[in-house]
Amino acid sequence: MLNFKNKPYLHALILLFIAMISMQSSGSLAKILFDQFPILTVSAMRLLLGSVILAVIFRIWRMNIKDVHWSALISYGLALAGMNALFYLSIERLPLGIAVSFEFIGPLSVALFYARQKFDFIWIIFAILGLILLFPFDQTAQSLDPIGIIFALGAGCCWAMYIIFGQKPSGISGNHTVCLGMFIGMCFLMPIALFSGLPLHSFQPENLILFTVLAILASALPFSLEMVALRRLSPFAFGTLTSLEPAIAALSGFIFLHEQLLWTQWLALAVIIGASIGCTYTTQQAKKEVEAKLKK
Template identity: 75%
Template sequence: MLNFKNTPHLQALIFLFIAMISMQSSGSLAKILFGQFPVLTVSVMRLLLGSLILAVFFKIWRVDFKSVNWKSVATYGIALAGMNALFYLSIARLPLGIAVSFEFIGPLSVALFHARQKFDFVWVGLAILGMFLLFPFDQAAQSLDPIGIAYALGAGACWAMYIISGQKPTGISGNHTVCLGMFIGMLCLIPIAIYAGMPFAVFEPSNFVYFIALAVLASALPFSLEMMALRSLTPLVFGTLTSLEPAIAALSGFVFLGEKLLWTQWLALSVIIAASIGCTVTTNRAKNKLEN
């Protein structure tokens, strides 16, 4: 029987895959909520409820706040806020899979920066090809909202900062870092959301339950799992494996929102998955050679 405690790398990969599925599935729920509430309101509620859920679950009151590296936590929280808000603003204007494709430029840049072996560039190159194929060049390319694309690229830059800041020591556990980071991110966004018009209807029980579900699927669960995964994965592996995000997002949009995919985009899913598997295999082999 496989002992996960003795295989932290495999455990980290499983955590990351669950986080990606949870995150991208929640994107479909968020797009449904956009029909009733402002985008920034949905973003703020996601971070607020996510941070409160984690605060209770991980007993935030037990943290020694004197030992917290607030600079690192604040950087992480700002990255979360930017990634969250800009991504939601982008999917309000673009199909889910296309938005994530543009956003993925951020983690892909991190992966490319840390590439060292020749196969690293092969897998990153495949991920780029997959992202290229995911773009609908032969259909409605002109109809893509340029503001939505700009939002997605901004979310990608915040995603890159999220990966880097998530690996810096904060003086507390990863779960407590996520909790405090989400709360800081919420504090950054809530004045803007209130100014833009945050309806009180979000707290009505019939609506509130959907925001709780969104907070769990989009924040509390994936951010906690990603934080644990970042402790055992290199930036290269994390950045390349997240190339699965556009594929999962495209499938989620197809299943839950009826967003159709072209044949080239289905091909893109296969290419992106191949890059993720290849990156995992070659990195593990290189790691084993160093240890033996």
Template identity: 75%
Template sequence: MLSLKNKPHLQALLLLLIAMISVQSSGTLAKVLFNHFPVLTVAAMRLLLSSLILAVIFKIWTIDFKQVRWKAIISYGLALAGMNALFYMSIHRLPLGIAVSFEFIGPLSVALFYARQKFDFVWVGLAILGLILLFPFDQVSHSLDPIGIAFALGAGACWALYIVAGQKPSGISGNHTVCLGMFIGMLCILPIALFTGMSPTVFEPSNLMYFIALAVLASALPFSLEMIALRNLTALSFGTLMSVEPAIAALSGFIVLGEELLWNQWLALATIITASIGCTYTTQKARKQKEKVNKTTS
């Protein structure tokens, strides 16, 4: 029987896989909740409960608020709010795997913007090809909602801003930055959700348990597992594995929601994943070479 105790790298890979499955399972649960509650209500409750759970896990009361750089925290929180709200609005109109693929262009664009390798044009070309393949040309029965696509691309743009904002010094730890950023995001979405018809029934025990499950699957569990996994994974391994999220999303949507994709859309997912893996590899390789040069010249 295979033991993982003496295989920290393999254990980390398994934890990261569970984290990704958890995130994409939360997407399928959110789509089920859309049948009973407005989309922004689901988004607001997810951020509200996630922020409370993470505040306890990361002991938010230990923050030295005098050190907080609120400009960085607010920009991070706004990006987080936009990413969550727009993504939920996109999966309300699109299959989960398709929405995640369009959204994934955001972080991929950030990586390609900073990459300067000879293979960069190959990854850009593959990403563009993947986007083209996502569209079910001449198949009206599988047509994609253009508003849903716009929401997914908007979520991807917010994801890109989220990455950039998350790299700015916030004066506190990364975990505490996530906590405060999620509170800011919740404060942005909650008033809109209340204005557009958020019902107090969401706090009834029979409904609240589903929202707590959503918060755990979407944030608390994956954040915690990723923190443990990162101790034994390189940035290359982490980035490469995260690249398969569109495929996990598509499988989750197919198994739980019965969302079927065309053959060219599965090919599109494979193309975008390949572009992301390739970009991750060349970026990390360039970073190591730069660090090596810096060491030899210093």
């Protein structure tokens, strides 16, 4: 049970909710920017400005460059770039909440792959059911773009690799890993954006302000707040709360972009969130059982 008398815990919950709202609201802003700029331009500029902002926040100059494990960091950065670009390509074609739900299968698959518990098959069934329910079976409803689904699933695969590569030792702190990883991802993505037609007016002051706001909402603010929240929340609480992101994304799309979902798709979001929360709970319980056995 949540102890709301514990103010540090309550503050951490509030910070995490702000981080999630910031992250998912950034998707709505990115979608608005697609009307003015190519998608890969939006993605590359977000990574560029996000890496600069985080470098200042986390004081990248204090890092010892000799300690960096470049192979692990490059893999992490490429996964981050792929996750960002493919997600933006998906939300051009899909409602925000649906795209996040398909993408969320990535980290959920990682959790289920490494989990070895009797309830695991239940969460797998829930995840599959959620995916099925996402499709609008009502013929009068607008069908989902198959290319958008492929992009969202690709973003989910990159998210899974982002988690796996992020757990490998990089030789530096987690904060500095994020900064450098984002910069490496930008270095990979920027040439592609330039080749596909990055407009010069992207660097005009008024447009740089828009991209800076996007970078703050999508990277600097949520990453910084999550770092604070993680110090005060258990892995179970953190995993449970972040499982709500598809629903927050759907609400953001509804409020800012007027995106409508069918009741079956709202149910799909609830099922996928339930699978993620259940997986988080059983994984945490199994970890406690293993730790208890080791203490005996």
